[in-house]
Amino acid sequence: MNWSVWEKAVRCSGRPMPGALALYSWLQGRWPAGHSMGIYNCRPVRGRQSMSVHSEGRAVDFGMPVHGGRAHPQGVEIVRALGAEGDRWGVQAVIWDRSIWSRRSPEGRPYNGVNPHIDHLHIELNRRGALSLTVDDLGGLPSGPVRPTVRRGDRGPHVEVLQGLVGVAADGIFGPKTEQAVRMFQQRRGLVVDGVVGRMTWAALGS
Numbered sequence: 001m002n003w004s005v006w007e008k009a010v011r012c013s014g015r016p017m018p019g020a021l022a023l024y025s026w027l028q029g030r031w032p033a034g035h036s037m038g039i040y041n042c043r044p045v046r047g048r049q050s051m052s053v054h055s056e057g058r059a060v061d062f063g064m065p066v067h068g069g070r071a072h073p074q075g076v077e078i079v080r081a082l083g084a085e086g087d088r089w090g091v092q093a094v095i096w097d098r099s100i101w102s103r104r105s106p107e108g109r110p111y112n113g114v115n116p117h118i119d120h121l122h123i124e125l126n127r128r129g130a131l132s133l134t135v136d137d138l139g140g141l142p143s144g145p146v147r148p149t150v151r152r153g154d155r156g157p158h159v160e161v162l163q164g165l166v167g168v169a170a171d172g173i174f175g176p177k178t179e180q181a182v183r184m185f186q187q188r189r190g191l192v193v194d195g196v197v198g199r200m201t202w203a204a205l206g207s
Contacts, residue, residue: 001083003103006092007126009051009058012042016057019090019125019133027062027123029141030081031074033149033198037061037120047114058130063120067192071097071118074200078121079108089137090129095122149198152179162197165205 016039024036040057044050053059064072075096082091083101093102097118100111111117125133135141150158154174163170166181179195186193189204197205 001080001086001101001106003083003086003101003106004088004090004092004126004129006102006104006124009053009056011051012055013040013057014042016040017125017130019130020058020060022133022135022138023089023123023125023129024060024062026135026138026141027060027078029135031062031064031078031199032147033065033072033074033200034078035063037063045113053124056127056130058125058127060123060125061120062123065196065198066119067194069118073192074198075121082123085138089133090126091123092126092129093122093124147197147199147202149196150174151196152176162205 020039024039027034028036038061039054039059041052041054043052043055045052062078064075066072079094079096079101082089082094083106085091093100095111095113095117098111098116099108101108147158147161150162152174155172157172159174159178160170160172162174162182163172163178166178166185168178168181182197182201183193183195185205186195186201191200191204
C-alpha cells in the first residue's frame with residue numbers, strides 16, 4: 001500500500017475541507033453500512049497536546065458497526081482501497097482497529113492511542129487532498145441502486161426485495177422469520193451472522 005506525505009495540523013480552519021467532504025460521500029456510497037462520525041472539530045489529539053487534523057477539516061471519522069466487541073470486517077477492505085491509491089488521493093494516514101497506516105508504516109503498525117478505533121476509521125488527508133480531491137477522482141459513486149442497511153423492525157420496498165431473495169413471504173416487514181432466514185444465509189456464506197443486511201450481505205445476495 002502507498003500513502004501520501006504527512007502534514008501536521010497547525011490551525012483551526014473553521015470548516016470541513018472539500019476533499020474531506022468528497023471522501024465521506026464516496027465512502028458512504030461504497031460502504032452504506034458506515035456513517036459519518038465527524039470531519040471538522042477544533043481540538044487536540046485525545047490524550048496529547050498536538051492539534052488534531054480534524055482541526056483543519058481534513059480528517060474523516062467513518063463509523064462502522066461493532067460486532068461482538070470486534071471491529072467490522074469491512075474496515076480492512078476500506079483500508080486496502082484507500083492504500084491502493086493513497087499517494088494519488090492525498091491520504092496521509094488511516095487509523096483502524098488498533099493499527100495505523102502511513103508512509104512511515106505502509107502495511108500498518110500497532111496504534112497505542114487513547115481511542116482504539118474499533119468503531120470507526122480515522123482517515124487523514126494532506127492539504128493537497130483536502131483541497132482538491134473529488135468524488136470523480138475517487139472513482140465516482142455506484143451507478144446501480146444503493147441498498148440501505150435493513151434490520152429487524154424495518155419496513156418498506158427494500159425489505160420486500162430482501163424477502164424475495166431469502167425465500168420469505170414478501171410483506172415488506174422485517175420480522176423474526178426474515179431475520180432467521182438472513183442469519184441462515186449469512187452462516188452459509190461465511191458472513192458475520194448478525195441478521196443485519198448491509199453491503200456485504202446485499203452483495204452476497206446479488207443485489
